[in-house]
Amino acid sequence: MGLWRHELRLLLRARLSVVALVLLAVLTIAALAAGLSEVARQRAAIAAIPASQAEDIGAIAAWAAETGDPGTAAYYSFHPTWDAPSPLAFAALGMRDVAPYILRVRALGLEAQIYDGDTFNPELALPGRFDFAFVLVFLAPLFVIALFHDLISGEREAGRQRMLAALPRGGAQLWQRRTVLRFAFLWTALGLPFAIAAIFSGVDAGATLAVLAVSAAYLWFWIALAWLVGRLRWSSVANAASLAACWLVLVLVLPTLAHVSINRAVPVNQGAEIALAQREMVNRAWDIPRDETMRRFYAKHPEWADSPPLPPEFHYKWYFAFHQVGDESVADEVEAYRTALEQRDRAARGLGWALPSVGVQALLTRLAETDLQSQLAYQDRIRAFHQRLRQFYYGYMFRDRPFGEADSDRAPHFKDLLDDAA
Amino acid sequence: MNPTALIAHDELRLMVRNRIAVIAFVLLVLLTLVAALSSWSHQRSVAELRARQQSAAEQAFDAQPDRHPHRVVHYGNFIFRPLGPLAAFDPGVDAFTGNSMFLEGHRQNTANFGDVRQSSLLVRFGQLTPAFVLQVVAPLLLIFLGYGSLARESERGTLRLLMLQGVMRGQVVRGKLAALGLVALLVGLPAMIGFVAIAGQPGALLLPMGIIALGYAGYLALWVVLIVLISALVRRSRDALLALVALWAVAVVLLPRVAPDIANAAVPLANRMQTDIAIARDLRQMGDSHNPDDPFFTAFKQRTLERYDVATVEELPVNYKGLLAVEGERLTSSLFDRYAGESYAAQARQNALVQAIGLFSPAIALRSLSMAAAGTDFAGHRRFLEQAEAYRYDLVQRLNRLQAEGVTYSDDTAIDPGADQRKRVDAEHWDAMPEFAYAAPSGASLATGALPGLAVVLGWLAVALLLLSRATRRLGER
Numbered sequence: 082m083g084l085w086r087h088e089l090r091l092l093l094r095a096r097l098s099v100v101a102l103v104l105l106a107v108l109t110i111a112a113l114a115a116g117l118s119e120v121a122r123q124r125a126a127i128a129a130i131p132a133s134q135a136e137d138i139g140a141i142a143a144w145a146a147e148t149g150d151p152g153t154a155a156y157y158s159f160h161p162t163w164d165a166p167s168p169l170a171f172a173a174l175g176m177r178d179v180a181p182y183i184l185r186v187r188a189l190g191l192e193a194q195i196y197d198g199d200t201f202n203p204e205l206a207l208p209g210r211f212d213f214a215f216v217l218v219f220l221a222p223l224f225v226i227a228l229f230h231d232l233i234s235g236e237r238e239a240g241r242q243r244m245l246a247a248l249p250r251g252g253a254q255l256w257q258r259r260t261v262l263r264f265a266f267l268w269t270a271l272g273l274p275f276a277i278a279a280i281f282s283g284v285d286a287g288a289t290l291a292v293l294a295v296s297a298a299y300l301w302f303w304i305a306l307a308w309l310v311g312r313l314r315w316s317s318v319a320n321a322a323s324l325a326a327c328w329l330v331l332v333l334v335l336p337t338l339a340h341v342s343i344n345r346a347v348p349v350n351q352g353a354e355i356a357l358a359q360r361e362m363v364n365r366a367w368d369i370p371r372d373e374t375m376r377r378f379y380a381k382h383p384e385w386a387d388s389p390p391l392p393p394e395f396h397y398k399w400y401f402a403f404h405q406v407g408d409e410s411v412a413d414e415v416e417a418y419r420t421a422l423e424q425r426d427r428a429a430r431g432l433g434w435a436l437p438s439v440g441v442q443a444l445l446t447r448l449a450e451t452d453l454q455s456q457l458a459y460q461d462r463i464r465a466f467h468q469r470l471r472q473f474y475y476g477y478m479f480r481d482r483p484f485g486e487a488d489s490d491r492a493p494h495f496k497d498l499l500d501d502a503a
Numbered sequence: 504m505n506p507t508a509l510i511a512h513d514e515l516r517l518m519v520r521n522r523i524a525v526i527a528f529v530l531l532v533l534l535t536l537v538a539a540l541s542s543w544s545h546q547r548s549v550a551e552l553r554a555r556q557q558s559a560a561e562q563a564f565d566a567q568p569d570r571h572p573h574r575v576v577h578y579g580n581f582i583f584r585p586l587g588p589l590a591a592f593d594p595g596v597d598a599f600t601g602n603s604m605f606l607e608g609h610r611q612n613t614a615n616f617g618d619v620r621q622s623s624l625l626v627r628f629g630q631l632t633p634a635f636v637l638q639v640v641a642p643l644l645l646i647f648l649g650y651g652s653l654a655r656e657s658e659r660g661t662l663r664l665l666m667l668q669g670v671m672r673g674q675v676v677r678g679k680l681a682a683l684g685l686v687a688l689l690v691g692l693p694a695m696i697g698f699v700a701i702a703g704q705p706g707a708l709l710l711p712m713g714i715i716a717l718g719y720a721g722y723l724a725l726w727v728v729l730i731v732l733i734s735a736l737v738r739r740s741r742d743a744l745l746a747l748v749a750l751w752a753v754a755v756v757l758l759p760r761v762a763p764d765i766a767n768a769a770v771p772l773a774n775r776m777q778t779d780i781a782i783a784r785d786l787r788q789m790g791d792s793h794n795p796d797d798p799f800f801t802a803f804k805q806r807t808l809e810r811y812d813v814a815t816v817e818e819l820p821v822n823y824k825g826l827l828a829v830e831g832e833r834l835t836s837s838l839f840d841r842y843a844g845e846s847y848a849a850q851a852r853q854n855a856l857v858q859a860i861g862l863f864s865p866a867i868a869l870r871s872l873s874m875a876a877a878g879t880d881f882a883g884h885r886r887f888l889e890q891a892e893a894y895r896y897d898l899v900q901r902l903n904r905l906q907a908e909g910v911t912y913s914d915d916t917a918i919d920p921g922a923d924q925r926k927r928v929d930a931e932h933w934d935a936m937p938e939f940a941y942a943a944p945s946g947a948s949l950a951t952g953a954l955p956g957l958a959v960v961l962g963w964l965a966v967a968l969l970l971l972s973r974a975t976r977r978l979g980e981r
């Protein structure tokens with residue numbers, strides 16, 4: 082134990098290591114605070130939905146009820162959906178700053194609504210967020226380099242290496258002690274603030290331990306790299322320079338190169354094409370016989386086929402039917418678009434096995450449910466909810482049941498969908 | 504040869520002998536070339552794709568059959584943001600903003616299908632462009648090549664020897680500056696060659712390109728001076744390296760990420776739901792076109808009847824429903840403009856905050872300079888959004904006027920089986936509607952946007968030179 086205490090004293094006497102460790106802890110705490118405040122802001126925005134929605138829907142319900150037409154209510158009523166941040170989201174904000182976490186939809190064609198974004202400042206999103214994942218993936222390796230680049234070469238340059246190797250429990254054991262000690266401090270500077278923030282946010286123990294384990298593994302990767310470079314017996318300066326170059330390549334250059342190659346290998350152009358095709362299909366309905374649309378709609382949805390025939394004047398059930406037919410006509414493109422996105426995501430994840438920086442980022446955003454998969458899962462929930470909205474309003478439109486003010490309270494609520502899933 | 508040139512020559516020879524340095528330099532040049540080529544071809548293919556989609560959307564619009572004008576208001580039009588030639592050098596926020604927009608009546612849609620939501624998580628690691636290489640990677644290479652330039656000499660005592668031989672301090676420092684400056688020039692050269700290739704593209708602008716070249720030259724020169732400065736100030740070359748890498752990490756990696764978080768927290772942005780609901784609320788307060796007794800629309804009707812000197816809307820020479828649509832669109836659009844203006848102002852405040860923090864990080868200043876001159880910053884996106892809104896308003900109002908003049912009120916309100924045909928106007932009208940033509944900003948206005956960033960970069964350079972001249976005077980005293 083005495084030897085450990087001795088090493089500890091040596092480590093804490095070096096100004097560079099103390100400054101580095103304190104700085105890392107401060108940066109970690111700042112990143113956690115930034116992540117927590119962003120997540121709190123998003124939660125507050127979600128918590129504010131019911132009040133503002135009540136005001137909005139109340140005004141619409143009042144005059145829609147006067148007409149008694151369920152189509153009017155369905156056309157003008159926007160229903161909110163939201164994607165609440167997971168307890169761990171503060172650690173890796175992932176896509177949550179560029180993809181919407183609140184989206185209001187109406188029972189009209191979904192393909193013209195589901196790709197909408199929210200307001201965000203692109204210049205602020207461009208450099209990426211300052212969160213725990215950033216500190217771990219980008220900054221922590223620099224601290225490993227600062228603490229490990231001269232682990233052995235420093236002693237050699239000071240002329241002490243041979244003496245240390247000759248000491249009892251010197252040599253390999255000494256380097257082990259020093260390595261473990263430095264690792265422990267780095268891990269604590271990262272992990273302790275994180276663990277406190279995780280407990281405070283109610284992250285379950287499994288996810289917390291997983292993040293801690295990932296952090297430890299990532300630190301060990303860089304320590305191993307520093308050790309490998311150290312074996313070349315270069316000077317401390319050369320070690321530091323080559324490690325920093327490795328950092329540059331592994332953390333900045335290779336991921337950007339891979340990004341270019343993945344986006345080139347898996348082209349995604351269909352996004353705007355879906356929107357164009359769906360619009361064409363929807364608007365075409367005005368130029369073809371209405372019965373043609375209804376036949377197509379009833380063929381897919383026989384449950385409404387016994388609805389009375391269309392009157393000569395405008396009827397909303399036809400309007401909503403052609404919107405749904407428009408959605409269904411682009412189902413293949415939607416599927417292809419999604420597959421391409423998933424392919425890009427999979428390729429990047431696969432790269433994570435070779436590039437630890439990418440792997441850690443992918444793992445953290447997965448655990449925090451802030452990655453593309455979570456975005457797509459949110460879109461799935463929107464689709465399911467939209468299906469409920471259609472069913473609800475069709476129940477009035479296709480059965481010619483009047484829609485009163487009280488009926489708008491019976492409309493599906495996104496919260497119920499989330500509760501059903503839970 | 505004078506002593507300065509000799510020292511520069513000697514320093515360069517040392518660098519060339521350092522195999523790792525040479526490999527790193529070659530790799531950087533290769534990286535720049537790959538970046539220049541890939542972002543040039545990316546810019547070309549994106550520009551081509553958007554042009555193709557734009558013309559497909561225009562053809563679809565023109566090919567519409569006879570339709571009621573209000574149907575066309577909802578059929579709307581798709582527009583695609585064109586990508587300027589300088590985006591090949593610095594695409595800026597292009598990947599982070601939607602690049603297509605659906606324009607229709609009484610709604611303001613968001614720009615959708617940005618790359619950031621269509622790419623893997625790698626997009627958040629940065630984008631491989633010449634701008635990225637010069638902003639982020641090149642300074643680190645210069646640090647590796649130059650951290651020891653003076654620290655090494657004082658560490659080994661060779662600085663004293665030089666001075667004993669009668670070399671002036673200033674000559675030593677200038678020699679080191681010249682050597683590292685030459686490397687910086689070589690580092691920047693491939694990107695500038697790529698830049699010249701872009702200059703051959705139509706629409707490329709000389710003034711903003713000059714500002715970009717000047718800005719990057721100033722930025723790399725700043726790093727050269729900073730490196731020699733730190734190397735002069737510390738006693739050991741290892742300390743110089745660690746201090747410089749730390750400086751680089753803070754200025755280039757850390758602050759650009761922290762600044763947006765500060766701006767985000769300091770200036771809140773209304774989200775879309777809040778804005779939509781606020782617009783709906785304001786609209787209800789202004790006038791409710793669905794309410795027959797609404798005072799605003801009753802007054803509008805009264806005014807209209809008086810203007811045409813008739814007693815009922817049926818007697819009007821124009822279609823009252825079209826006039827109502829024009830008035831309604833005027834109301835909603837005024838609100839769109841107001842709320843969009845508030846949001847733009849808030850975002851501009853956020854960006855100003857980031858620029859203020861940029862006083863402490865030349866990398867932030869250079870980034871904003873570069874994007875502003877390339878026209879790919881927030882202001883460039885806003886320019887597109889504002890032109891899109893102006894076009895949307897003009898198109899919708901043309902269609903509304905067409906409804907007022909081309910469809911009679913009696914046809915428009917009829918529900919008999921033949922009414923649908925009578926409500927339609929001839930398809931030749933669609934072809935006559937103007938197409939969206941993005942008015943690219945002038946070179947002077949792009950250059951003006953880049954000036955604050957340029958001032959910060961050059962200011963840093965001046966301060967660093969001042970500090971270096973002071974450090975030079977005390978060189979070798981310890």
